Amino acid sequence: KAGVTQTPRYLIKTRGQQVTLSCSPISGHRSVSWYQQTPGQGLQFLFEYFSETQRNKGNFPGRFSGRQFSNSRSEMNVSTLELGDSALYLCASSWTSGSGGELFFGEGSRLTVL
Amino acid sequence: QKEVEQDPGPLSVPEGAIVSLNCTYSNSAFQYFMWYRQYSRKGPELLMYTYSSGNKEDGRFTAQVDKSSKYISLFIRDSQPSDSATYLCAMSGLMRRDTDKLIFGTGTRLQVFP
Numbered sequence: 170k171a172g173v174t175q176t177p178r179y180l181i182k183t184r185g186q187q188v189t190l191s192c193s194p195i196s197g198h199r200s201v202s203w204y205q206q207t208p209g210q211g212l213q214f215l216f217e218y219f220s221e222t223q224r225n226k227g228n229f230p231g232r233f234s235g236r237q238f239s240n241s242r243s244e245m246n247v248s249t250l251e252l253g254d255s256a257l258y259l260c261a262s263s264w265t266s267g268s269g270g271e272l273f274f275g276e277g278s279r280l281t282v283l
Numbered sequence: 284q285k286e287v288e289q290d291p292g293p294l295s296v297p298e299g300a301i302v303s304l305n306c307t308y309s310n311s312a313f314q315y316f317m318w319y320r321q322y323s324r325k326g327p328e329l330l331m332y333t334y335s336s337g338n339k340e341d342g343r344f345t346a347q348v349d350k351s352s353k354y355i356s357l358f359i360r361d362s363q364p365s366d367s368a369t370y371l372c373a374m375s376g377l378m379r380r381d382t383d384k385l386i387f388g389t390g391t392r393l394q395v396f397p
Binding site for chain 1: 289324325326327328329332371373384385386387388389390
């Protein structure tokens with residue numbers, strides 16, 4: 170069974186640009202959550218999508234957005250990039266929404282903003 | 284003050300040692316407690332899952348929850364170099380499992396040397 174796949178794995182952008190990250194969940198999983206991981210703050214919750222609907226949102230500015238497609242694949246977008254957006258962005262899928270099911274994480278997309 | 288506090292380490296121990304990893308939290312509504320292990324350049328993977336207070340054992344790993352002290356621990360017996368990783372605690376409440384999100388600690392980096 171294939172795991173959670175995130176693309177791209179690494180990317181470098183400059184301030185002011187925008188970026189789109191993609192996540193393919195485990196087959197059959199309908200929930201996709203996104204986390205930002207930095208050394209100082211650890212894993213911080215961005216948002217969760219379940220059956221194409223945003224179920225929960227963390228405390229991030231509106232520059233961070235996401236969506237989920239009918240096949241459960243998800244994308245997140247960050248506009249007007251800032252230096253502080255440099256981080257590992259992790260996607261996790263689960264068979265159910267919220268905290269009810271185990272989260273399966275991808276290997277992440279490492280974003281560097283120059 | 285963060286909802287979940289975790290010593291970042293690094294914690295360096297010799298092979299065969301007993302390792303104790305800990306997290307404290309401030310939200311008394313937390314009911315589910317998890318430990319994730321993250322190897323370098325990989326996403327986190329679920330290691331242990333406990334509900335409410337008490338102990339849970341799985342092989343060399345024991346998870347302990349003390350809700351009265353808002354303190355959780357992960358013990359690793361007979362530690363191996365392959366246990367070298369970052370260990371993240373995570374927890375969530377019970378009120379709305381379909382929309383609750385996991386709150387993660389910042390992670391403790393463990394190094395087990397031969």
